[in-house]
């Protein structure tokens with residue numbers, strides 16, 4: 001699909017707010033690609049499509065994931081909204097003709113992140129959080145700056161905020177979110193130690 005067709009496709013599937021958010025993630029991902037040396041077109045496609053399954057009703061998300069043969073963890077069963085990344089990648093591949101595995105992976109893991117993310121995965125994970133239409137989140141100005149100056153610190157900062165937020169809300173925390181945090185915590189600490197050695 002060309003971009004124009006993708007826009008029509010997501011407009012049909014999303015609420016107006018979510019559509020505007022998707023375009024915000026598209027251009028934020030593009031600017032981050034400029035700075036960090038990622039391919040700009042891939043960043044735009046991943047950004048544009050990352051939430052294409054977000055507005056499917058919760059129970060439908062679970063049914064569709066099962067129908068498409070996608071693996072569903074216990075945590076996702078309890079909170080099927082978490083499936084919108086995996087489902088989104090499925091639609092990107094099967095409805096929009098995206099075959100680039102890294103774009104599909106960036107869409108799949110945009111909510112939880114994962115240990116050892118590629119540059120594109122990090123860009124989508126971060127762009128989703130910082131795009132201009134996001135309501136003000138704690139420490140957002142600082143996080144936005146880090147997105148362009150220290151990407152790993154930025155990823156860790158977002159994970160820390162998300163885990164704190166989920167803790168306050170008292171909901172299930174996906175194993176992968178926790179594992180990603182632990183990984184970047186260790187990774188970041190190792191980097192800091194190197195700097196000061």
Ligand code: DGI
Nearest residue numbers: 051054079110111112128162171172173174177
């Ligand atoms: O889809 P978006 O709203 O653009 O952003 P997103 O895909 O990052 O989803 C954000 C929501 O997901 C937010 O309410 C926090 C929640 N979330 C992130 N990690 C986890 C999580 N929710 C649960 N229950 N467990 C997690 O590990």
Ligand code: FE
Nearest residue numbers: 050051054111
């Ligand atoms: Fe999302």
Ligand code: FE
Nearest residue numbers: 021050051128
């Ligand atoms: Fe999003």
